[in-house]
Amino acid sequence: MISFPNAKINIGLNVVEKRPDGYHNLETIFYPVKLADALEFVEANNTALSISGIQVDGDPENNLIIKAYRLLRRDFQLPELHFHLHKVVPFGAGLGGGSSDAAFALKMLNKHFNLKLNDQTLERYAAGLGADCPFFIRNKPTYAHGIGDQFEPIELDLSEYSIVILKPAFSVSTVEAYRNITPERPDFDLRKIASLPVEEWRRVIKNDFETSVFPKYPQIRELKNQLYDLGALYAAMSGSGSAVFGIFRHLPTDLANSLPKGIFIYR
Template identity: 70%
Template structure:
């Protein structure tokens, strides 16, 4: 059985307040995009995990796909399987690749073993793996709040546009992204974004991490500016970086000419 865990982008990201437990409350919109990994499961004599594509610098047992299997195996009598992940979604880019892999693994294993788990039950398992993992269970445009683990549906459809993701050859760590963040109540309510033409997003839909990340990594700010130069109607850093996306009505045929060399482009 094969599935394709897709990435997400953040449309707006407001760091609202710091919590007593040290985490931050956020407000953002998760939007699924086409960029995807490939995950395969087959019967085996003993359970194992392997990978290809982008190198995963960690022990197989620590991968979120393996953790998803182990979580279900703790409650169900699962037979042995071989799991292989072909990694395409880059790490440290704010695209949710690891969370997507875990959530899609849960959904696939539910089907593979005929467990009969509901979406709500799968979301509960996903939440034990990571705060944004439950989003990928239903995998629909979603307003996320709390620590990114509470959801409301939102009416956004970008199917008439082209979404391009660009990433420099480095990542941004979460501590770096939070380094100069000052939590504040947002001026614009993201739940009202469906009432706003996409051409007006630029002036009001912000990612608060840009204020912290851009001074540390001006290359990322440059990528955002280059996407606007290429004709994007909206561009933003996704999550805490380092990827930046542009939303285009019409994708230029010479997009790569606008971007510095060594930049990864995902369409």
């Protein structure tokens, strides 16, 4: 069985307060995009994960795909499986690639083995793997709050636009991104985003992590500025970076030659 776990972007990201447990409450819009990995599994003598495409750091045994499989195997009689992941979505980019792989693994196993789990139950399993994993179960535009684990569906359709994602050759640590954040509540309510033309987003929608990441990684700020120079209606860093995205009504004709070498381009 094969599926294509897609990435997401964060449209707006407000860090609103620090919690007593040390985590932060935030508000953001998760929006699914077409950039996707490929994930498949077959029955095997031993459960394992092989990976092609982008090189992934860490032991495959600790990959979220294997953790998702083991989570379901505690409650269901699943056979030994060999998973193969062709990695396209870059990690350490704020695009949710690992979380998407795990959520799609849950959905694939549920469907293939007829476990009859509804979306709400799958979301509970996914929540045990990561705060944003449950988003990829329904995989629709969502307003997220809390620590990014509480969801409300929103009506937002960007299908008439083109989304370009740029990823420099380095990643940004989420812990590092939080280090210099000063929580504050925004003036604009992200739940009203659908009522605001994309051309006006730049004025009121921001990613708080840019204030802590850009001073240390000015290359990311420059990529955002270049997207605006190329005609983006709105551009921002996704999550805690290092990827940035631009929303275009019309794609620039000479995008690749307009950017520094070593930048990965997805559209």
